[in-house]
Structures are given as structure tokens and as C-alpha cells.
Amino acid sequence: MTTKTQNKGLWLHRFAIHFFTFLLTILFFWVLGFLVRDIETIKGPDFEELETKHLDPDLKKSHEQLTKEAEELSLQIKNLKEKQSIVQQSSQNLQQTINQLLEIKRIELQKNQPQQAIDAPDFSNSLNVFLENQKKYQEYSLTIAERVEQEQNLQRVIKKISDQLEAQRKTAWKEFETLHKHHRLKLAFLQLAILLPLLAVAAFFILRKRKGLYFPIYLAFGIATLLKVGLVLHEYFPGRYFKYILIGALLLVVTKLLIYFIRLVAFPKMQALLRQYRDAYEKFLCPICEYPIRTGPRRFLYWTRRSLAKSIVHTHPGDQQEEIYTCPHCGQALYEECPACHKVRAALLPFCSHCGTQKNLEEKQSQNDE
Numbered sequence: 001m002t003t004k005t006q007n008k009g010l011w012l013h014r015f016a017i018h019f020f021t022f023l024l025t026i027l028f029f030w031v032l033g034f035l036v037r038d039i040e041t042i043k044g045p046d047f048e049e050l051e052t053k054h055l056d057p058d059l060k061k062s063h064e065q066l067t068k069e070a071e072e073l074s075l076q077i078k079n080l081k082e083k084q085s086i087v088q089q090s091s092q093n094l095q096q097t098i099n100q101l102l103e104i105k106r107i108e109l110q111k112n113q114p115q116q117a118i119d120a121p122d123f124s125n126s127l128n129v130f131l132e133n134q135k136k137y138q139e140y141s142l143t144i145a146e147r148v149e150q151e152q153n154l155q156r157v158i159k160k161i162s163d164q165l166e167a168q169r170k171t172a173w174k175e176f177e178t179l180h181k182h183h184r185l186k187l188a189f190l191q192l193a194i195l196l197p198l199l200a201v202a203a204f205f206i207l208r209k210r211k212g213l214y215f216p217i218y219l220a221f222g223i224a225t226l227l228k229v230g231l232v233l234h235e236y237f238p239g240r241y242f243k244y245i246l247i248g249a250l251l252l253v254v255t256k257l258l259i260y261f262i263r264l265v266a267f268p269k270m271q272a273l274l275r276q277y278r279d280a281y282e283k284f285l286c287p288i289c290e291y292p293i294r295t296g297p298r299r300f301l302y303w304t305r306r307s308l309a310k311s312i313v314h315t316h317p318g319d320q321q322e323e324i325y326t327c328p329h330c331g332q333a334l335y336e337e338c339p340a341c342h343k344v345r346a347a348l349l350p351f352c353s354h355c356g357t358q359k360n361l362e363e364k365q366s367q368n369d370e
Contacts (some may be wrong), residue, residue: 021216028224032195036232039190045179047172054172055165063161066154073151077144084140087133094130188236195232199225270361277348287348291329296322 203221209215233245264272278286283305284298292302322344325335336347341355350358 017216021220024217024220025224028221029227032198032224032228035194036191036228038186039194042183042190044183045176047176048175050172050179051169054168054175056168059161059165059168063158063165066158066161070151070154070158072148073154077147077151080140080144080147084137084144087137087140091130091133091137094133098130123368188232191232191236191307192229195225195229199229202226273361274350277346280348281346286327286330288332288333289327289329289330292324293325293327293334295325295335 001216030273048298167319187284199222202218202225206215206222209218212218230246237245268276277287280290284293285291285305286293292298294301323335323339324333324344333347335344336350337343338345340356341352342355343352345352347352348361350361352359
């Protein structure tokens with residue numbers, strides 16, 4: 001087996017790849033948003049047209065005419081009340097004048113003075129004007145009462161017609177809600193008819209090209225399409241349906257991921273095994289059971305992954321010699337003789353550290369799977 005080592009590149013290059021992948025996701029999401037909004041411009045049902053269709057034109061015309069008459073009566077009543085208020089104010093002023101004159105007469109009678117003021121023509125004129133104002137006030141009151149009665153009769157008729165129009169308007173509104181619901185489902189179908197195939201194409205390339213050179217492009221397109229599909233489902237489907245769709249999708253994704261990681265642990269790929277073996281050798285732990293590799297100066301030490309950096313190793317001249325070693329816990333050969341240079345090498349890593357000879361590890365993986 002030939003092991004291919006992928007070049008990671010500089011950290012700046014890796015950061016640039018991640019940044020532009022994120023930026024490309026936003027741009028894809030933006031473009032898909034334009035497409036969705038263009039579909040949303042399709043004209044839906046018009047409530048005014050449906051209202052015109054269901055409402056009786058004669059009733060509607062009568063309602064408008066009677067409403068205008070009621071408004072005119074209301075305006076007349078308001079004007080009459082203002083005139084009546086002016087007449088009432090004038091009467092009050094005249095009444096005060098008459099009272100003052102009568103008070104003067106009473107004082108003159110008490111003092112036995114000539115009655116010049118009370119016999120003046122102003123008193124007679126004031127009294128006539130006062131009586132005339134009282135007559136106008138009564139006339140305004142009667143007129144206002146007639147207008148109010150007419151307005152009340154009109155309001156009763158208007159209410160009766162309004163109830164009939166409201167019943168017809170409810171029928172129009174029900175039809176509008178039905179048509180509007182169908183229109184929204186139509187928009188959702190058109191949007192999903194475009195987005196779901198794009199999502200399927202993105203998923204296909206993500207799965208098929210996940211180790212390819214241009215995988216970030218497919219990943220950005222897939223994430224943007226998935227987000228847009230989720231937003232469309234959330235917008236057009238009721239909450240009680242959307243939650244089941246969302247939970248169902250999450251169950252499917254989580255189940256697939258769980259199965260994937262279970263299979264990854266049960267049947268690991270060679271690349272993952274090499275990373276596992278490399279990390280274990282760096283920590284001086286058995287790659288199979290994580291039992292400490294006690295060779296050389298670490299023969300009588302105890303450590304774990306966390307305590308490895310704190311452990312102090314005392315070396316002796318005889319401890320520098322490499323030796324063949326097998327894990328005493330699981331029996332896995334960890335260090336063996338290299339068939340090319342006959343020196344001790346790591347048994348679970350692909351290359352010899354002395355001569356660079358590569359070892360076929362597929363047989364070792366098949367043995368572990370059994």
C-alpha cells in the first residue's frame with residue numbers, strides 16, 4: 001500500500017481557504033435569495049376583486065348613500081347645536097341685564113325715587129329680545145330632536161345593511177384565505193422544485209468529491225442551498241408541520257452521523273488509523289489499548305495522556321538501545337525488526353525511521369477488523 005501525505009500548506013493559505021469558503025457560502029445564499037424573491041413576485045389573489053364579486057352592488061350603493069345622508073344629518077345637528085349655543089348665551093346675557101334693571105327698580109322703590117330707569121325703552125327692548133331668543137331656542141331644540149331621530153333611524157338601517165354586507169364580506173374573505181393558501185403552496189412548490197434538485201446535486205458532489213481538490217466549493221454551495229431550503233420550509237409551512245419536518249430531518253442527519261462514526265470506529269480507514277497510531281506513539285501509549293509503552297528510560301514510570309508532560313525521565317547509558325517490544329496488555333507488536341535495515345522500527349507506522357522503507361499496513365488493519 002502506498003501512503004499519500006496531503007500537503008497542509010501555510011496557515012495563511014488554510015485561513016484564506018476557510019474565509020473564502022465562508023464568503024462563497026454567503027454569495028451562493030444571496031443568489032438563491034434573488035431566485036426565491038423572483039418567484040415570490042408571482043401575483044396572488046386580489047381581495048378587492050373577490051369583494052366586488054361577492055358584495056351586492058345595490059346594498060353597497062345604498063350603504064354608501066345612507067352613510068352620506070347620516071353624515072349630512074350629523075353635520076346639520078352640529079350646526080344647529082352651535083346656533084342654539086349662541087342663542088342660549090345671548091339669552092343669558094339678556095337675563096342678566098333684566099335682572100340688573102329689576103334690581104335697580106327694587107332699590108328705587110325702597111328709596112321712593114322716581115322710576116326713570118325702569119320705564120326706559122331699553123328694558124322693553126331687552127325683554128322682547130329675550131323672549132324672541134327663548135322662542136328660537138325652543139325651535140332649535142325641536143329641530144335638533146327631529147334631526148337626531150332621523151339620524152338614529154338612518155343608523156339602524158345602515159347597521160342592518162352593514163350586517164348583510166359583513167356576511168357577504170366574510171364569504172369573500174374565506175374564499176380569499178383559501179386562494180391565498182393555495183397561492184402560497186404554489187410558491188413553496190415552485191421554490192422547492194428549484195432548490196431541492198440543487199440541494200441533491202450539492203449533496204452528490206459533497207459525498208463524491210469530499211476528498212477532491214475543490215471540495216470547499218461544493219461544501220459552500222451545499223450549505224447555502226440547505227439554509228435556503230430551511231427558510232422556505234419555515235416561511236410557507238405552518239409551525240406544527242414545520243417542526244415535524246425539522247425534527248425528521250435532524251433525526252435523519254443525526255442517525256446518519258451516528259452510524260458513520262460507529263462504522264468509523266468499528267471499521268476505521270487507513271488514514272484515520274495512521275493518525276491514531278501516530279498520536280499514540282507520541283504519547284508512548286499502545287495504539288490499540290492505550291497501555292503505557294514501558295521501554296528504555298520509561299520502563300518503571302507511570303503516566304497518562306495528561307500527565308505525560310509532567311513526568312520526568314532519567315536516562316542511563318544502557319537505556320538508549322532500541323529493542324523489540326510487544327504490548328503486555330493486548331499482545332500487539334509495537335516495535336519490530338525492519339526487514340530492510342534490520343533495525344528496530346515502529347510496527348504500526350508505514351515508514352522505517354532508519355532506512356525509510358515503507359510497510360504495507362492493510363494486512364494489519366484486516367487482522368484488527370477480525
